[in-house]
Amino acid sequence: MAVPTTAGRLRKNRGAAPLQSLFWRLPWLRSALLLTPPLGWFVLIYLSSLVLLLVTAFWTIDTFTTQIVQVWSVDNFTLIVNEPAYRLIIGRTIGLAALVTFTDAVLAFPFAYFMARVATRRTQTILFAAVLLPLWASYLARVYAWILILNHSGILNWSLQSIGLPPANIGYTIPAMWIVFSYIWLPFMIIPTYAALERVPESLLEAAADLGAPRWRALLDVVLPLAVPGVVAGSIFTFSLTLGDYITPILVGGAGSTFIGNVVYSSVGIANNVPFAAALAMVPVAIMAVYLLIARRLGAFEAL
Amino acid sequence: MRSTKAPAMWVRLGTVAAAAVIAITACGSNASPGGSTAAQPPTAGMKPPTSVGAGEGQLNLIAWEGYVDDSWVKQFTANTGCKVNAKYAGSSDEMVSLMKGGGGGQWDMVSASGDADLRLIYGGDVKPMNTDLIPDFKNFQTYFKAPGYNTINGIHYGISLQWGPNTLLYSTKKFPNAPTSWSVIYDPANKGLVTVPDNPIQIADAALYLMKTQPSLGIKDPYELTQKQFDASVTLLKQQRPLIKKYWGTAGDEITLFENGDVVVGAAWPYQTIQLKADGKVAVADTIPTEGATGWGDTWMLATNAPHPNCAYLWTAYVSTAKVQAEQALFFGETPVNTMACQEMESLQAGSCAQYHADAPGSYFNTIKFWKTPIATCPDGSSSCIPYAQWQTAWTTITA
Numbered sequence: 001m002a003v004p005t006t007a008g009r010l011r012k013n014r015g016a017a018p019l020q021s022l023f024w025r026l027p028w029l030r031s032a033l034l035l036t037p038p039l040g041w042f043v044l045i046y047l048s049s050l051v052l053l054l055v056t057a058f059w060t061i062d063t064f065t066t067q068i069v070q071v072w073s074v075d076n077f078t079l080i081v082n083e084p085a086y087r088l089i090i091g092r093t094i095g096l097a098a099l100v101t102f103t104d105a106v107l108a109f110p111f112a113y114f115m116a117r118v119a120t121r122r123t124q125t126i127l128f129a130a131v132l133l134p135l136w137a138s139y140l141a142r143v144y145a146w147i148l149i150l151n152h153s154g155i156l157n158w159s160l161q162s163i164g165l166p167p168a169n170i171g172y173t174i175p176a177m178w179i180v181f182s183y184i185w186l187p188f189m190i191i192p193t194y195a196a197l198e199r200v201p202e203s204l205l206e207a208a209a210d211l212g213a214p215r216w217r218a219l220l221d222v223v224l225p226l227a228v229p230g231v232v233a234g235s236i237f238t239f240s241l242t243l244g245d246y247i248t249p250i251l252v253g254g255a256g257s258t259f260i261g262n263v264v265y266s267s268v269g270i271a272n273n274v275p276f277a278a279a280l281a282m283v284p285v286a287i288m289a290v291y292l293l294i295a296r297r298l299g300a301f302e303a304l
Numbered sequence: 305m306r307s308t309k310a311p312a313m314w315v316r317l318g319t320v321a322a323a324a325v326i327a328i329t330a331c332g333s334n335a336s337p338g339g340s341t342a343a344q345p346p347t348a349g350m351k352p353p354t355s356v357g358a359g360e361g362q363l364n365l366i367a368w369e370g371y372v373d374d375s376w377v378k379q380f381t382a383n384t385g386c387k388v389n390a391k392y393a394g395s396s397d398e399m400v401s402l403m404k405g406g407g408g409g410q411w412d413m414v415s416a417s418g419d420a421d422l423r424l425i426y427g428g429d430v431k432p433m434n435t436d437l438i439p440d441f442k443n444f445q446t447y448f449k450a451p452g453y454n455t456i457n458g459i460h461y462g463i464s465l466q467w468g469p470n471t472l473l474y475s476t477k478k479f480p481n482a483p484t485s486w487s488v489i490y491d492p493a494n495k496g497l498v499t500v501p502d503n504p505i506q507i508a509d510a511a512l513y514l515m516k517t518q519p520s521l522g523i524k525d526p527y528e529l530t531q532k533q534f535d536a537s538v539t540l541l542k543q544q545r546p547l548i549k550k551y552w553g554t555a556g557d558e559i560t561l562f563e564n565g566d567v568v569v570g571a572a573w574p575y576q577t578i579q580l581k582a583d584g585k586v587a588v589a590d591t592i593p594t595e596g597a598t599g600w601g602d603t604w605m606l607a608t609n610a611p612h613p614n615c616a617y618l619w620t621a622y623v624s625t626a627k628v629q630a631e632q633a634l635f636f637g638e639t640p641v642n643t644m645a646c647q648e649m650e651s652l653q654a655g656s657c658a659q660y661h662a663d664a665p666g667s668y669f670n671t672i673k674f675w676k677t678p679i680a681t682c683p684d685g686s687s688s689c690i691p692y693a694q695w696q697t698a699w700t701t702i703t704a
Contacts (some may be wrong), residue, residue, distance in 0.1 A: 086704075
């Protein structure tokens, strides 16, 4: 009895909505319509801007008028490779991005482990809120807060001196940038690591225990390998976000803290040299392409 | 006030545009601009009006943010019936491209800085102005009646507005006796305690210092440097690099650095000194050392095809009056060119006249080298000088 009733309702609906009936007859149309706006957005805004960037990088400017000269050359790339200052800046940017990623991974793992496998449901919720809380505040506000902590008369030096230690004086240095970057991107490492750890089946740990593995052994041989894709997924965020940043170097960096992003910014904003900026901007793009290939091999995309 | 000013000022400081004055080379002339034998700009022959008629009801301005503020614009509109439409530009480059893009028929005036002026003049985008139609012109500081960046062969391509020097700012606790030389920012004794602007034009400041300390280099103008002179300036700045705590980007940055005790000496604008003194957290003072200093000067320039020339003249006359000059100076943190503005400044904010050097004697201006765009053409006519594009590249290698 139930079958004819359902069919009857279906027929009635089709009559009421001609568009729906069209979708029913041509199922691909629905997905095409649904996907066109996001895909169009992706192709137009994302890919075409990247292609434009790549093309512009092979042009140069007339140093006299700063007009773009549309003559193909690899001068910009030659300059980047041959000028020690740019090599230094690229090396510094990659080095600090790697250091920040490592620091965040080390900090995030125990935290995520506690959240996923030890904490009660209630504590878990509180910790989740705590991790995400800083993201509610403006990026700038958080960086400025660190300036207040790290500067000469800041909280850090004040605390050190009040317990009789010499001041650290790390304001406006590379270590200051390392601390601020590690703090700012930490949530982006904790969340994927937590997700990976939560997915480790309890049964595997029980099996490890049954087979006589001590807890540390189970952690090392069972949990850690299963968490790696999550950590690598998090590292995509921490690494790429640090790699592309230019605000923190401006605010907490001192002399000799120029990042790739800062040179790109001044090439466009001050020198009006868009082709050179484009060429330099290709460096992080290339680095990220390599990084993502490695991350894929480590299973990070399945963990996302 | 800081929030209004700091970004605008920085952007303008940061945008000394790359190589200008296309027309100079296009005409094949070897003369340097500003001198008595400079090439004639394309609009030199246009005769300015001898009287100002009734306003056309509209005035379209390209200006720095904060230069067309309601607090003095309202009164102008009430007086003249000219409705002011302002387009704020973020950089000298933007000003030049707006003026060129509009074909000159869209805009009436632009509040251009010294580094953009010659490009506009030689690009034929602006035309001569009659200073007789500006009643307050006679009260201007002598220097700003005909500075090289807006007056060529005695023809005025605009009316000077405001200016500011780049000063030596220092903590009076660290330096009980005022430093008399820029050498303090190159002295290893102050390692890690110095700040200078993150701006390629800082190379001119080094050149200015070398002009006096290494006369054998033969530097005559810090914006016209041969390769040898340029290299010496860059070397000096590379030696200075370990002394720098931070290259500052905005006025607010430098204020924070001083207030927190991270630096004790640096290159600054009068604005920072005033703010630091007002905040009272740290004892500071500023000075123009014996070597002199660099500085900037702004000019209201009239578009060649300005659709509302009467309103433009009325506006220029209005903003040149002592009262408006004083208001703008205090609003933006700079110095009026009208000497009569001093009294008005005092009544608005006691002590501000001397603070901003608005009462400076004529000799003061000989110590200031006003900004102009470094171009490849040297004063001797050869093309061996270093253009701005290379200044920018060199600056990256210095600060990297």
